[in-house]
Amino acid sequence: MAHQAHAYHMVDPSPWPLTGAIGALLMTSGLAIWFHFHSTTLMTLGRVLLLLTMSQWWRDIVREGTFQGLDTPPVPKGLRYGMILFITSDVFFFLGFFWAFYHSSLTPTPELGGCWPPTGLITLNPFEVPLLNTAVLLASGVTVTWAHHSLMEGDRKQAIQSLTLTILLGLYFTALQAMEYYEAPFTIADGVYGSTFFVATGFHGLHVIIGSSFLAVCLLRQVQYHFTSEHHFGFEAAAWYWHFVDVVWLFLYVSIYWWGS
Secondary structure, eight states: OOOOOSSSOOOOOOSHHHHHHHHHHHHHHHHHHHHHHOOOHHHHHHHHHHHHHHHHHHHHHHIIIIISOOOOTHHHHHHHHHHHHHHHHHHHHHHHHHHHHHHHHHSOOGGGTSSSSOTTOOOOOTTSHHHHHHHHHHHHHHHHHHHHHHHHTTOHHHHHHHHHHHHHHHHHHHHHHHHHHHHOSSOTTSHHHHHHHHHHHHHHHHHHHHHHHHHHHHHHHHHTTOOOSSOOHHHHHHHHHHHHHHHHHHHHIIIIIIITO
């Protein structure tokens, strides 16, 4: 366009939506083939194509927003709305798990022994590893807020230190949860208690891994001088996501670990 009469960023034609769609198709088809025929070739091909697409698409977005100055005022505004809608969809995603848990626990059927936890099931002690995990995740919420304030004040060194600490706490949480799963006295096959426990806490654990990856990318970008005190929505979105993960864990801890046991 010789003259642009609006403030919106018109993106250049890109191959990445097409390669991403093909990668997703190959990965889901490969999963089905793996389940039925125990072959991982197609799934691996899809995963590699998706990873290549993600790295190159995100590289292009970083270039546009950081180096080419194409992030006009409506762009970060749209990104904020998008992140808010994404977190809202995640709220409803977890709402389904809580609904299943409370539906089963508040009105336990005769098959469960008419009580909750179900008769004969040994639950985890909420004041051991789960309480430690709660402290770890709350501490990570403090450190990510510290990182955000350091970024806004232009304190590069403190931003890197606090972000590194947040990622380490996230990895520590994941390691503790893996140990808890390994030593749990029940499995996902132990009726509705086992299924609601492992699905809800497992998906939360997946969100912690995704959030840690999100923050690790932000740390890499901060080291490479991609963020300024005014222009750092990539980090802000990661911080929002991390706080959401914190809040979900508090509900999980109070509901499933403490009250539910």
